[in-house]
Amino acid sequence: MDINLFIVQLFNALFFASILFLISSGLSLIYGIMKILNLAHGALYMVGAYITFTVVILWLGLSWYSMVIAYIASIAVVASLGIYIERILLKPLYNKPQDLQLLLTFALIFILDDIVKMIWGAQYRAFPTIPGWSLSVGEYQIPVYFIATILIALGVALLLHWFFTKTIYGKMIRAISYSLETSAILGINTDKLFALSFALGAGLAGLAGGVAVPLYTASPGMGGDAIVLSFAVIVIGGMGSILGAFVGSLIVGLSRVFMAIIYPVFEIALIYIIMAIILMFRPTGLFGREMRERR
Amino acid sequence: MTQVSDSRREWVKLAGVGVAGLAVGYGVGFLTAPERVREVETPVEGLPGVPDEPLKIGYIYFMTGTLGTYGTNAAAAIELAVEEINRNGGILGRTIELTSKDEADRERVLDNISKMVQDEGAEFVVGLDSSGDALKVIPLVEDELQIPFIVTHAATPKLTECAKRRFIFRISMYEEPIDIMAAQLVKELYEGDVTTVANIGPDYAYGYDSWAIFSGTLQDLMPDLEFLDPIYTPLFTTDYGTYIDQIKASGADLLFSSLWGGDAATFFKQAIAKGLFDSVKVYMNAMLGATDTLEAIGNDNVPDNVDVWGSGRYWFLYPPHDVYPLNRLFVENFRGKTGAYPPYVAATSYTAIYAIKKAIESAYVMKGSWPDVDEIISALEGLTVSGPMGPVYIRPEDHQGLYDVFWGRLRRGSPTYPIPILDELVVYPPGKVVPEPLTTMVSC
Numbered sequence: 119m120d121i122n123l124f125i126v127q128l129f130n131a132l133f134f135a136s137i138l139f140l141i142s143s144g145l146s147l148i149y150g151i152m153k154i155l156n157l158a159h160g161a162l163y164m165v166g167a168y169i170t171f172t173v174v175i176l177w178l179g180l181s182w183y184s185m186v187i188a189y190i191a192s193i194a195v196v197a198s199l200g201i202y203i204e205r206i207l208l209k210p211l212y213n214k215p216q217d218l219q220l221l222l223t224f225a226l227i228f229i230l231d232d233i234v235k236m237i238w239g240a241q242y243r244a245f246p247t248i249p250g251w252s253l254s255v256g257e258y259q260i261p262v263y264f265i266a267t268i269l270i271a272l273g274v275a276l277l278l279h280w281f282f283t284k285t286i287y288g289k290m291i292r293a294i295s296y297s298l299e300t301s302a303i304l305g306i307n308t309d310k311l312f313a314l315s316f317a318l319g320a321g322l323a324g325l326a327g328g329v330a331v332p333l334y335t336a337s338p339g340m341g342g343d344a345i346v347l348s349f350a351v352i353v354i355g356g357m358g359s360i361l362g363a364f365v366g367s368l369i370v371g372l373s374r375v376f377m378a379i380i381y382p383v384f385e386i387a388l389i390y391i392i393m394a395i396i397l398m399f400r401p402t403g404l405f406g407r408e409m410r411e412r413r
Numbered sequence: 414m415t416q417v418s419d420s421r422r423e424w425v426k427l428a429g430v431g432v433a434g435l436a437v438g439y440g441v442g443f444l445t446a447p448e449r450v451r452e453v454e455t456p457v458e459g460l461p462g463v464p465d466e467p468l469k470i471g472y473i474y475f476m477t478g479t480l481g482t483y484g485t486n487a488a489a490a491i492e493l494a495v496e497e498i499n500r501n502g503g504i505l506g507r508t509i510e511l512t513s514k515d516e517a518d519r520e521r522v523l524d525n526i527s528k529m530v531q532d533e534g535a536e537f538v539v540g541l542d543s544s545g546d547a548l549k550v551i552p553l554v555e556d557e558l559q560i561p562f563i564v565t566h567a568a569t570p571k572l573t574e575c576a577k578r579r580f581i582f583r584i585s586m587y588e589e590p591i592d593i594m595a596a597q598l599v600k601e602l603y604e605g606d607v608t609t610v611a612n613i614g615p616d617y618a619y620g621y622d623s624w625a626i627f628s629g630t631l632q633d634l635m636p637d638l639e640f641l642d643p644i645y646t647p648l649f650t651t652d653y654g655t656y657i658d659q660i661k662a663s664g665a666d667l668l669f670s671s672l673w674g675g676d677a678a679t680f681f682k683q684a685i686a687k688g689l690f691d692s693v694k695v696y697m698n699a700m701l702g703a704t705d706t707l708e709a710i711g712n713d714n715v716p717d718n719v720d721v722w723g724s725g726r727y728w729f730l731y732p733p734h735d736v737y738p739l740n741r742l743f744v745e746n747f748r749g750k751t752g753a754y755p756p757y758v759a760a761t762s763y764t765a766i767y768a769i770k771k772a773i774e775s776a777y778v779m780k781g782s783w784p785d786v787d788e789i790i791s792a793l794e795g796l797t798v799s800g801p802m803g804p805v806y807i808r809p810e811d812h813q814g815l816y817d818v819f820w821g822r823l824r825r826g827s828p829t830y831p832i833p834i835l836d837e838l839v840v841y842p843p844g845k846v847v848p849e850p851l852t853t854m855v856s857c
Contacts, residue, residue, distance in 0.1 A: 123662050130654035137652070231477060240485035241753055242675045246711030248686040258658055259688040333683060334651045335675035335709050339478035343649040375655040386647050 122256030127375055133264040135371025136271035137330050142348040142355075143278065143363040144322030150358020151295045151315040154208065154219050158226035159348070160341025162320050165199065166192040166327025167336045168234055171243050174332075180249060185332075192328035193321040200320025204313050231338045243336040267329055274322070278360050291315055295358065350393050356406025365404060459506035462782025467510040468503070470495075470769065471535030472762070473526060474566070475542050476515040479649055479675065482705055483542045483566065483758050488513065489751050490759035491539070493743075494766035504770045505777055522546050523553050530558045538562045539765040542758075544569035544619055547583075554580050561789055563768065565761040568726075569618060570626075573813040574848065575857035580786075582793055584768060584805060584814035585761040586726045588671075589854060590846040591699050592623050594818050595724065596630035597846070598839060599667065603695055604635060611665035611693075612643035613656055613680065615672060620645050622855045623671035623699060629854055641665055646672070653680045657687045666694045673700035678709035690719035697722040702821060704729060704754040707832045712825055715833050721823035723835055726757035727802040728819060731838055743801035754832065755801070764800030764814075768807070771798050806843075810850035815843040 145159045156162075170188040178184035203226065211218045250266070252259035282288040291311055293301045302308050326344075327336075334340070351370050355362025370389050378385045396403060459465070472491055474484030495509045503509060512533045514525035529535040537560060541547045547567035554562045555578060564572060564583040573583050599607070610628065614620030624643045631638065641663050644656050657680075660668060668689075672680050677700055684690065700706070701723025715721070734741035743763065747755040772792035776784035784792065794809035805816045821835025848854070 120662075123658060126658050127655055130652070130658065133654065134652045228477065231481070235481070235485070239752070240482045241705050242482065242678060242709035244675075244678055244682065244709040244711065246713045248682060252686060252688060257692070258661060259686070261686040263686070264654075330651070333679070333686075335679045335682075337479055337675050338481055340675075342478055343651070378655045379659060382644065 120256075122258055125255050126258040126260055127379065129260045129264055129268075131371045131375035132268050132368075133371075134375060135367040136268045137326060138347060138351055138371055139271045139364055139367035140274060140322060140326035140329060141344055142351040142367060143274065143360055144319035144326070145345075145348050146352045146355070146358055146363045147278075147322070147360065148316055148319035149352070151291055152312055153216075154223070154316075156319070157220065157223040157345070158203075158230060158341075159223075159319070159323050160343075160345030161227045161230035162196050162200065162323035162341070163327040163330075163344055164234060164336070164338070164341040165230060166196050166324030167331035167334070167340065168238055168243065168327070169195050169324065170328035170331050171245070171336055172238075175243075175245060180245070180247070182249070185249060189325055189328045192324040194324075196324025196327070197317040197321035200317045201313055203320070204316035208316070209312075227342065230341075234338045238336075240338060244334075245332040248332055261333075263332060270325075270329055274325070275360070275364050282360070287311070287314065347389070350389050353393050353403055354396050356400075356403025358407075359403070359405040362403055362405035460777075462780075463505045463507055463777075464783055465507075467508045468537075469510050469512060469533065469535045470766065471512045471514070471526070471529035471533065471538045471540075473514045473516050473522070473529070473538065473540040474758075474762075475517045476513070478517045480517065480542060482674070482756075484516065486705070486751070486753075486756050487540070487565065487758045487762040490747060490755065490763040491766055493746055493750055494763045497746075498766070498770060504773050505783075509766075516540070516542055516546060523550065526550060526553065527558065530560055536560060537769050539565055539762060539769075541565070541567045543567055544572070545617075547572050551578065551581065554578075560786060561769070561772075561793060563765040565765045566726075566758050570622065570853045570855050571857060573811045574851060574853035574855075577811055577851065580790065582768075582807060582812040582814070584765050584800075584807070585757070586802075586816060586818060587813070588619065588623055588699065589626050589848060590818045590843065591724045591820075592626040592671075593630050593848075594820060594841050594846045595627050595669065595697050595699060595722075596634055597841075598722070598820055599631055599695070599697070600634040603667065607638070607667040607695055609639045609641060609663070609665045610667045610669065611641045611660050611663055612669045613653075613660065613672060614643065614645055614670060615676065616645035616647050620671050624669065626854045627669050627699075638667075646676075648676070650676060651679060653683045654687060656680075657684050657689050661687075661689055661692055664692065666692065668693045668696045670696070670698040671700060672698065673703070674706060675709060677701060677703075677706050681710055682714060685714060685716055690716050693719060695720045695722070697724075697820070699724050701725070701823065702728050702757070702819070702835050704756045704832060707823075707834070708753070710833055712831060712833055715823055715825045722820050723823055724818075724820045727755075727760035728757075728821065728835055728838065729754045729760075729801075730834065731817070731819060731840065732803045737803065739799055740801045740803075754830075760801040764798060764802070764805055767800065768793065768796060768798040768805070768814075772796055808850060813847075813850075815847055817842060818846050 141163055148154055148156050169192040173188035173191050174180055174184045248261055248263055250262040252261045282292055290306050294308055351366035355366025373388050377388045474487045475481055476484035499508045512529050512535055541564050544567040547564050562581045565585050568588040570589045612624045614624055628640050696719055702725030729744050732740055772789050776788040776792040793807055796807045797804050803816050805814045807814050817840050819838050819840045821838040823833055824836040826832050826834045
């Protein structure tokens, strides 16, 4: 492989890993704090995609500032949706068997799919063109949108790191994830922080959808396909760990892209082989820790 | 004047009383009369030998998930056909009722089909998007359910080419003729202009078969071409960058593809953004002629530096609306119902309902009463039914529906059409591209 091809393929992998990170960080965060495996996380990602599509293509027209507005709108709408889901639907189930939460988030996939169908129709929705120009690397091209996406993912990773290590809310959320009871005894309003955490996770899904939609094609049900690899990411990286989601996304992104070149038959299989090996030697994933008991 | 008027009013009044008296008398007599008399006195309502209860037709498509657009469109077209037929008196006076199941319920495809037939009384089933499902239902339908089953989408050659089925029919054009025509078209238009052929297709039977048929035919026609190793991508891949750069690095100038649906749109858009068409000069996609895919590609996204060709099972502008009004009406009514231009699944599922109607009516003419399953099967074999895609002939030897096969050049839509459209349509009659009955290029 010549060096130019290697460079563009590296960017292909990093772009793919960036989208994966944006999806899986929210999924991992919600699990880490609330111990809820949100099966509807992909559906929230889908809603984010449709919001950005609507703001940019149907309302404002394609430009860099409309993209920024659309991302903010996607985060805001999906995070608010997250608050409603957590307050109205999930909260009554906290002291019930975990199966009920799984069933509820599973049902939400179909409900959100149908709502999307009602609002936007069942047809494919897509950006007519990918925003921005392309950088030339020899005869190959890297769309500048790839680079923007990689920067957004890095920015989100740094913001999350800052939030969890430097802010009082972040520290309280981390405290909850270590021990819910102790946190409650120490006077932390766990109820409010659960809502905040779910909104944060949902908002990340919304952003992921918004960032992905210019390159992908939106359709009801797109979340189901996105969520499967994200599960692989958080199992590899460790459930509940943002650093794990970051490293897991890189592993999955790089292995998929380069396997597609070297031995394409194994392209998807390799990801699950890595996952199986990690589960055998580190059942909690690369950066996971022993899970606290659910309340 | 006044007198006439008055006497007429009197007459009307008298007649009214008389009719009311008769009605009461009839009602009382009807209720008190013994069963036998009632039977005799009941006038014949419909045609002789036609059951009173509605005719139930079941359909099964992907209604949810990423492929849910197929089912939504097919269901809308089926409802359209049923509304039209019921408005005009049903089939020989028998109205049609529908029942449906979701093919996306993967574990229960067979169970759900049985349920529609055995519990809900469906006398016909139409549908199936997945080729895998189409092959899976063969034993169920042929050995157990034994009712006419019309496949309207699943495209594997194996369904009709490997053996003659008794109860299973396919009304939609399938992949082999489309791929054979693609190879003939390359020879006709690009001989001497292209040297290296690449493939990108979905990583399952359809993608493999398509490439085998296209490359096999093309190799016979133009033996000097270089055929590269085909690339297959997992279904619902969202990110084609790595494949696009591989194709670019390979130096291919003709790219064949069997990607479909949203995948075809996603690949195409990313290929433009990554400059693939600086090196690829001809791009042929066997499934691009689908309005939903083209809508996703968007009107401004048709590049000038490459010849893009698309095909499909139906194209909403063919046969031309001015010479074939049935297609115009279908397009108008479908748009009225859904707001979209009909994709191929809409046309084929719509035609399946009319094929059922026509077969029942033909068989009824001969028998004078409602036909049984065997008689309906005989009527379907060799039937010609008019669909939006033109007349469709159901070949008796293999139960495959035959109609014109097309490829068209992709063009920016005019103000009339807000989506890119296939222009310069090249149309071959099925006789030129459809293999002899029960012969195939894939292994059975």
